[in-house]
């Protein structure tokens with residue numbers, strides 16, 4: 001089966017969008033890992049667009065991480081899918097679905113795409129954690145020497161995927177590439193976790209770095225930006241409308257009074273082509289699709 005793909009990014013988060021709507025084929029984890037391994041289609045997340053499964057939705061999205069694991073949420077990737085659909089149909093409003101639920105998206109051009117990421121869950125079993133905690137605003141989890149931990153008391157949130165947020169003065173003062181995988185695989189997180197280092201710089205501004213579950217250090221993580229924004233508001237560190245500055249750019253997060261989280265940011269095309277899903281799979285890039293970047 002030949003399937004069109006678009007190599008994109010969501011403020012630097014490497015996204016490949018693969019369109020499998022023209023059939024009933026599903027992608028396997030091994031195939032996802034093979035697509036991740038080719039530089040022409042390498043990704044932090046692979047967004048597979050599949051036929052709609054629920055009335056009133058445009059499509060279902062299966063989300064793969066680089067390691068072939070799947071996730072229920074990918075904010076940056078959802079904006080990329082919306083941009084593909086907007087270019088195709090001229091529509092601006094979409095309702096998409098993932099394994100975590102429904103997502104309403106408004107795409108008004110590549111620079112400002114808003115995704116309703118749904119509502120956060122804070123219960124320890126919803127994160128999920130492997131043991132109960134009454135207060136998930138700050139759980140007992142330290143990293144570093146027992147008598148002088150360098151990270152402690154993270155907030156935990158599920159926004160369709162699990163997140164642990166450590167509050168620090170300077171996210172760039174830590175070797176997150178070494179710390180991240182240790183915490184991602186901590187036994188407290190039975191489904192692993194995305195690990196964030198967040199510095200609150202004002203009532204409406206947060207600086208964030210993320211070690212992503214199944215993908216590693218990335219330039220941006222939309223669901224982590226949502227998680228850190230609601231955790232900051234929930235712990236009284238900020239208001240409910242913040243700009244989150246990641247290494248790849250800025251996302252605006254609004255935690256509405258109805259508990260829905262709105263994420264707004266950009267998405268961009270890089271190049272496009274076709275993946276032939278055989279054994280082995282083959283990839284071809286359309287040279288005319290390459291977006292020349294300044």
Ligand SMILES: N[C@@H](CCC[C@H](N)C(=O)O)C(=O)O
Pocket residue numbers: 013044045065070071072073074075076077161162194212213214215218220221222223224
């Ligand atoms: N980069 C994505 C998050 C993708 C999934 C995450 N790594 C997980 O496994 O939960 C985003 O923009 O949200």
